[in-house]
Structures are given as structure tokens and as C-alpha cells.
Amino acid sequence: MEALIIRNLSKNFNIKGREVKALNNVNLSIKEGSFTSIVGKSGCGKTTLLKIICGLEQQTEGEINFGQTIRELDRAKRVGIVFQEPRLMPWLTVEQNMAFPLTKNRDKEEVYYIVHKYLDMLGLESFKDAYPAQISGGMAQRVALGRTLCYDPEVILMDEPLGALDAFNRRKLQNEFINIFRENNKTIIFVTHDVEEAIYLGQKVVVLDKGSILSEIPVSLGYYRDAASLEFIRLREQIMDQLLST
Ligand SMILES: Nc1ncnc2c1ncn2[C@@H]1O[C@H](COP(=O)(O)OP(=O)(O)OP(=O)(O)O)[C@@H](O)[C@H]1O
Ligand SMILES: [Mg+2]
Incomplete structure (x- = not known):
């Protein structure tokens, strides 16, 4: 079952008369109880997408449908967000x-x-x-x-929550996220600009670039993942290539 379905979502901002397209026709389905990573460069629209999902920002076009378990009225209660800053x-x-x-x-x-x-x-x-x-x-x-x-x-949105941590605490908390996810049947959407982190955590990695989804890449590796394994490295290079070629 889907926890949320995003259809044709666009967001324009106006900065002193200049129009900025932060999101451009985003379509995405998130399964209940899944761990999705969203990866992309600075300014590609990651935070904007999370803010629209949790209702802090209003889209310009498109819609978000929550699955049966989450009614619109419940959104504030059922969807939590960890921001980039504390x-x-x-x-x-x-x-x-x-x-x-x-x-x-x-x-x-x-x-x-x-x-x-x-x-x-x-x-x-x-x-x-x-x-x-x-x-x-x-x-x-x-x-x-x-x-x-x-x-x-039920749905936890995380906006680069580990950006300020040292490498040791970062890995420790990445593993804690995996534990929390597996033990509590949560739906997690995790935003990062770190490709390795996205692959280490996500069952699916969504690659976002200039407000559009470039690709959705399933990660079939089991937890906890070995960042030195061939499949991990292949995925990392695939995503890096995609982001470098735009
Ligand atoms: N409140 C706002 N008013 C005007 N423009 C905004 C606003 N919020 C975001 N933007 C613009 O939307 C675009 C996407 O911003 P967003 O914060 O979603 O990027 P991001 O992918 O989260 O970047 P980062 O990795 O640096 O956090 C940027 O061009 C930004 O200037
Ligand atoms: Mg951001």
C-alpha cells in the first residue's frame, strides 16, 4: 500500500520578481513502511519537497494524496520532520x-x-x-x-539530519535509523546530498536535479550494507554519473 502519492507537483518561488522553479512536475509514490532516500545537489529542491509533503509550504501545481491510513486532517500528527537545522x-x-x-x-x-x-x-x-x-x-x-x-x-521526513555530525556519530546514527525503521514499521523519507549515505540507507534512491526526478533506483542490498561491495560501488558510480552529466 502507498503511504503517499505525489502527482505532477511543481513549486515556483518569486524572488524579487524573478521566478525560481524549485520543483518541476515531480511524480513519486512512497510505499508504506519503506525507506526512501532523496539525493541531489544543493538547491535542487529537496527541502521544498519535504516542506510541501508535511504541509509547511503550499505547492504551485499538483497534488499529494496520502494513503488510507493518513487523512488530510491527521497530517500534522502523522507526519514528522527533522529539519536541516535543529x-x-x-x-x-x-x-x-x-x-x-x-x-x-x-x-x-x-x-x-x-x-x-x-x-x-x-x-x-x-x-x-x-x-x-x-x-x-x-x-x-x-x-x-x-x-x-x-x-x-508514522511518516518521518528527514532533511539532511546528519550533516552536522562527525563521521563516527554519523555512521552510528545511520545504523540507528535502520534499526528504528526495521523495528517500528515506519515510512521514512531521508534527504541528503551524500550519495553514499543515500545508498547506505534507502531501499530506493530518488535522484533529484533542478527540481525534477532524474531517476528512481531500487537498492536490493540487505542491511547493514557494505560500502565497499561491488554492487554498492556500482550504484554509487551510476548516481554520480547521472548527477555529473546534468
Ligand atoms: N522561501 C523561499 N523563497 C524563495 N525561494 C526559495 C524559498 N525556499 C527555497 N527557495 C528556492 O528554491 C530552490 C530550492 O531550494 P531548496 O531549499 O528546496 O533546496 P535544497 O535541495 O534543499 O538545497 P540544500 O541542499 O542546499 O539544502 C532554491 O533555488 C531556493 O533559492
Ligand atoms: Mg535543503
Whole structure:
């Protein structure tokens, strides 16, 4: 079953009278419980696409249909997004930021259990009482990630969430995403400009260029993937060639 179907989606922005075509006739189906990577160069429309999917931006043309499980009214509840930058609330601690979307209609112990599960997973337990100004950029990004995971939406949109992390934490969290995906039956759409990361994570890699989809490439490798395997390298070169030839 499809979690969402995007049809003929276009988005134009107007920058001081100049028209910028951020998305141009995008068509894409996302299966429920699938992990899709979207890869493309800076400015190709990745963030714009995610913002339209979660309703933060309105398309110029086209439509997005959510599958039966997600009605339009539920979109805010069912679709969560992790932005490129952390967007934490500076007056709340790490723990409070992560608990923020949870506090309504839940008892204290349950909130504590959920928040601490992700504090632990993301290696943030010892910084739970720190304020955003007191932690590093990569840690702040992990808090933002934790906040979305606590919220537990069915569809998780991630906009280059690991861009600010060092290579070790990056690989660790990539593997955590795979675990979260496999254990919780989530639909994940993961945006990155890193071709290797896209292949390491996605069951399908969507190559986006200048607002249009260049190709959709299925990745048949099982998790966890070996970036040095022949098939991995073949996929990487195929995608690189596509992006270099435009
Ligand atoms: N609010 C806005 N107003 C005007 N133009 C915008 C706006 N948001 C995005 N754009 C334009 O749309 C195009 C796509 O931007 P977008 O942020 O989607 O790119 P991106 O693929 O996410 O890039 P990056 O990898 O650098 O984050 C760019 O040309 C950008 O200038
Ligand atoms: Mg972006």
C-alpha cells in the first residue's frame, strides 16, 4: 500500500520578481513502511519537497494524496520532520525539548520512559539538563532527531539530519535509523546530498536535479550494507554519473 502519492507537483518561488522553479512536475509514490532516500545537489529542491509533503509550504501545481491510513486532517500528527537545522527551544533543556511534543495527555512516567529511551540511544543522557546554547551543533541535531522520534509519527521526513555530525556519530546514527525503521514499521523519507549515505540507507534512491526526478533506483542490498561491495560501488558510480552529466 502507498503511504503517499505525489502527482505532477511543481513549486515556483518569486524572488524579487524573478521566478525560481524549485520543483518541476515531480511524480513519486512512497510505499508504506519503506525507506526512501532523496539525493541531489544543493538547491535542487529537496527541502521544498519535504516542506510541501508535511504541509509547511503550499505547492504551485499538483497534488499529494496520502494513503488510507493518513487523512488530510491527521497530517500534522502523522507526519514528522527533522529539519536541516535543529530549531530547538533555547529556554528548555535537552530533556524538555525532547519531551515537548509529548506532554499532552500522557502520564509523567510514560514521558520519562520514552524520552530516556531516545536520550540513551542518541548518546545524550549526560547532557539532558543542558540548554541548547551549552551543547555542540551535532548534539543539538541529535536532540532535534530525538524530539521527532519521541513524537513517533508514522511518516518521518528527514532533511539532511546528519550533516552536522562527525563521521563516527554519523555512521552510528545511520545504523540507528535502520534499526528504528526495521523495528517500528515506519515510512521514512531521508534527504541528503551524500550519495553514499543515500545508498547506505534507502531501499530506493530518488535522484533529484533542478527540481525534477532524474531517476528512481531500487537498492536490493540487505542491511547493514557494505560500502565497499561491488554492487554498492556500482550504484554509487551510476548516481554520480547521472548527477555529473546534468
Ligand atoms: N522561501 C523561499 N523563497 C524563495 N525561494 C526559495 C524559498 N525556499 C527555497 N527557495 C528556492 O528554491 C530552490 C530550492 O531550494 P531548496 O531549499 O528546496 O533546496 P535544497 O535541495 O534543499 O538545497 P540544500 O541542499 O542546499 O539544502 C532554491 O533555488 C531556493 O533559492
Ligand atoms: Mg535543503
